[in-house]
Amino acid sequence: xxxxxxxxxxxxxxxxxxxxxxxxxxxxxxxxxxxxxxxxxxxxxxxxxxxxxxxxxxxxxxxxxxxxxxxxxxxxxxxxxxxxxxxxxxxxxxxxxxxxxxxxxxxxxxxxxxxxxxxxxxxxxxxxxxxxxxxxxxxxxxxxxxxxxxxxxxxx
Amino acid sequence: xxxxxxxxxxxxxxxxxxxxxxxxxxxxxxxxxxxxxxxxxxxxxxxxxxxxxxxxxxxxxxxxxxxxxxxxxxxxxxxxxxxxxxxxxxxxxxxxxxxxxxxxxxxxxxxxxxxxxxxxxxxxxxxxxxxxxxxxxxxxxxxxxxxxxxxxxxxxxxxxxxxxxxxxxxxxxxxxxxxxxxxxxxxxxxxxxxxxxxxxxxxxxxxxxxxxxxxxxxxxxxxxxxxxxxxxxxxxxxxxxxxxxxxxxxxxxxxxxxxxxxxxxxxxxxxxxxxxxxxxxxxxxxxxxxxxxxxxxxxxxxxxxxxxxxxxxxxxxxxxxxxxxxxxxxxxxxxxxxxxxxxxxxxxxxxxxxxxxxxxxxxxxxxxxxxxxxxxxxxxxxxxxxxxxxxxxxxxxxxxxxxxxxxxxxxxxxxxxxxxxxxxxxxxxxxxxxxxxxxxxxxxxxxxxxxxxxxxxxxxxxxxxxxxxxxxxxxxxxxxxxxxxxxxxxxxxxxxxxxxxxxxxxxxxxxxxxxxxxxxxxxxxxxxxxxxxxxxxxxxxxxxxxxxxxxxxxxxxxxxxxxxxxxxxxxxxxxxxxxxxxxxxxxxxxxxxxxxxxxxxxxxxxxxxxxxxxxxxxxxxxxxxxxxxxxxxxxxxxxxxxxxxxxxxxxxxxxxx
Numbered sequence: 001x002x003x004x005x006x007x008x009x010x011x012x013x014x015x016x017x018x019x020x021x022x023x024x025x026x027x028x029x030x031x032x033x034x035x036x037x038x039x040x041x042x043x044x045x046x047x048x049x050x051x052x053x054x055x056x057x058x059x060x061x062x063x064x065x066x067x068x069x070x071x072x073x074x075x076x077x078x079x080x081x082x083x084x085x086x087x088x089x090x091x092x093x094x095x096x097x098x099x100x101x102x103x104x105x106x107x108x109x110x111x112x113x114x115x116x117x118x119x120x121x122x123x124x125x126x127x128x129x130x131x132x133x134x135x136x137x138x139x140x141x142x143x144x145x146x147x148x149x150x151x152x153x154x155x156x
Numbered sequence: 157x158x159x160x161x162x163x164x165x166x167x168x169x170x171x172x173x174x175x176x177x178x179x180x181x182x183x184x185x186x187x188x189x190x191x192x193x194x195x196x197x198x199x200x201x202x203x204x205x206x207x208x209x210x211x212x213x214x215x216x217x218x219x220x221x222x223x224x225x226x227x228x229x230x231x232x233x234x235x236x237x238x239x240x241x242x243x244x245x246x247x248x249x250x251x252x253x254x255x256x257x258x259x260x261x262x263x264x265x266x267x268x269x270x271x272x273x274x275x276x277x278x279x280x281x282x283x284x285x286x287x288x289x290x291x292x293x294x295x296x297x298x299x300x301x302x303x304x305x306x307x308x309x310x311x312x313x314x315x316x317x318x319x320x321x322x323x324x325x326x327x328x329x330x331x332x333x334x335x336x337x338x339x340x341x342x343x344x345x346x347x348x349x350x351x352x353x354x355x356x357x358x359x360x361x362x363x364x365x366x367x368x369x370x371x372x373x374x375x376x377x378x379x380x381x382x383x384x385x386x387x388x389x390x391x392x393x394x395x396x397x398x399x400x401x402x403x404x405x406x407x408x409x410x411x412x413x414x415x416x417x418x419x420x421x422x423x424x425x426x427x428x429x430x431x432x433x434x435x436x437x438x439x440x441x442x443x444x445x446x447x448x449x450x451x452x453x454x455x456x457x458x459x460x461x462x463x464x465x466x467x468x469x470x471x472x473x474x475x476x477x478x479x480x481x482x483x484x485x486x487x488x489x490x491x492x493x494x495x496x497x498x499x500x501x502x503x504x505x506x507x508x509x510x511x512x513x514x515x516x517x518x519x520x521x522x523x524x525x526x527x528x529x530x531x532x533x534x535x536x537x538x539x540x541x542x543x544x545x546x547x548x549x550x551x552x553x554x555x556x557x558x559x560x561x562x563x564x565x566x567x568x569x570x571x572x573x574x575x576x577x578x579x580x581x582x583x584x585x586x587x588x589x590x591x592x593x594x595x596x597x598x599x600x601x602x603x604x605x606x607x608x609x610x611x612x613x614x615x616x617x618x619x620x621x622x623x624x625x626x627x628x629x630x631x632x633x634x635x636x637x638x639x640x641x642x643x644x645x646x647x648x649x650x651x652x653x654x655x656x657x658x659x660x661x662x663x664x665x666x667x668x669x670x671x672x673x674x675x676x677x678x679x680x681x682x683x684x685x686x687x688x689x690x691x692x693x694x695x696x697x698x699x700x701x702x703x704x705x706x707x708x709x710x711x712x713x714x715x716x717x718x719x720x721x722x723x724x725x726x727x728x729x730x731x732x733x734x735x736x737x738x739x740x741x742x743x744x745x746x747x748x749x750x751x752x753x754x755x756x757x758x759x760x761x762x763x764x765x766x767x768x769x770x771x772x773x774x775x776x777x778x779x780x781x782x783x784x785x786x787x788x789x790x791x792x793x794x795x796x797x798x799x800x801x802x803x804x805x806x807x808x809x810x811x812x813x
Binding site: 020 | 560563566567622629669672716
């Protein structure tokens, strides 16, 4: 069973950039890009069918038809994704949207575009660790993607 | 008595004087009335009002004719009811009522007075002969008002009775002020001897406001103005209506002058001290009457003037209020204009800022673009000596030229390749090399079998992809910068030849972030350029498109909330029309509320917390002022599901003034 990071962004270059920055996790974590909300749900479906789990959603704020916030809210309400950590990656989100995301989508973090890779990786590591700790998963298979010290703490 | 009725005035319509009383009094009244009006009118003696009604409605109606005067004792009924009954019968409607009563107070007669029914109240018992004169007088007045041409009125003439001589005061009131003044001076001089005439020039104060007054002045000729000092300055209370006696009102007020009286022309007057006036009044009783008449006429004039002034004051107050409202409206308009200016200033500031940013961005963008090219050149140089050179070059070029693949297609390709190589992660990496279900299986397997070669190919593909992404991103920034530059092009170059389609494309690019997910349909005819300022015109469509975006975003959210499907669309059409270029921007949003539509071009802002919002309203107001400056037209046509903003710009503008 693999932790899956779902990257939702409608711009291919940005998606590529995020996926590229997640390469250090690629060995142990499944990274799934999706170009819109509908596509994201297909990925969720597929991940579940493969026996994996969506651990983290990195969503662009602005997307056709809906906002990343709205999608995260929907995912908060779906049992397949309710536990997943939710991070908004955004070039522009007004305060109201951010507040809504925190209150309703259980937003866990907020990454502003443009981001620096180390920052993105730190955020992802932190969130994946939170996910593992929060869901009580066995941390051992995911050690390379999570904060080892915190994971070991959990094992004691 | 025989009057001058020899010309057959008997043919005049019959008149009736009715006497209504259930008791003996009625007979007496009828008898006296018959003596004075019998030649002119029937005198009908009745007991109740009903009988009168029956009479005028009955067979004798013609003989009775109009009932002019009714003498009735208070048993006739509640007078207000009587008035109602009389008003209901044509022959009775103009009747005058003389009420006979033994009582000392009467009530319930308001309506009777209101309708002018009650003209006289006669106490019972009356002085013998009184009814005779009252009947004649009332009938005479009725005829004056209702039968002015009836010569029989003369049979009731004033000369026939001594009772018509007026009392001296009433008599005096009919005299002119000049005559009264003369009479008054004569009367005084009879007692006091000849009074010296004082000749005064204009500007002499006869009384001083607040000062004691011990004498009155009788003005023989010239004018005097009455003024009073008030907090808002000296006010003229009377001038033309001052009257001939100055100071008497102050005497009545116990000595202090209420007003200042000042001559305004040469004035001739005589002065009488209180003592002199007192003596004249005591020793010659006529003086009193004349003084009273003089005062009444003077005060009547002043009172009438005051009442007119009161009316004028109310009218003025109304005018002032109207003025105040107009002023308030002007102030509001001014405030709107100020806000608009403020908004335009902010807009201009934003524009300057954008221009600066756009300019500054040019350098890094150029650097990025060059660096990318150099990187590739350097890479190619290295490739030429690398043992895996051809593979790397091929992979880079393939990735570079491959357009971005949808995530769906990628997943489909990955699933296909997973079946070939049996490893999902490996399949994913092969997809990044551009392999998919169509790639020959042998080729796939060959590459997988050579891990070193695979790694090099993957890295090279990655380089190619990154390079493509850098180029795409750089190009986007460059285009945005160029659009921004259009947007903020300085004013003054009104005679540029502007290709409206280019401006539209700039506007679409600048609003692209707001139109995400909106299907944009373009339909551009080959149109001539228009003279104008591209930057300002870009603002027009930026605003229109922003509004459309707002409307569509709202519609999308609403549709989502209701679980409906909604596909936001904007269509942009450019077409030639007679002597102009027409641009239609149509969205399929919910439309603009009919009550808002007429106000859409007003400079209207939500002044939430004093912030100016660049949304609807302001944007459209600015758009309109820009279009106006280009001698174009802008109009909006909206219904649910279709809002069209049409801008027409002339290709030949009249020269700027």
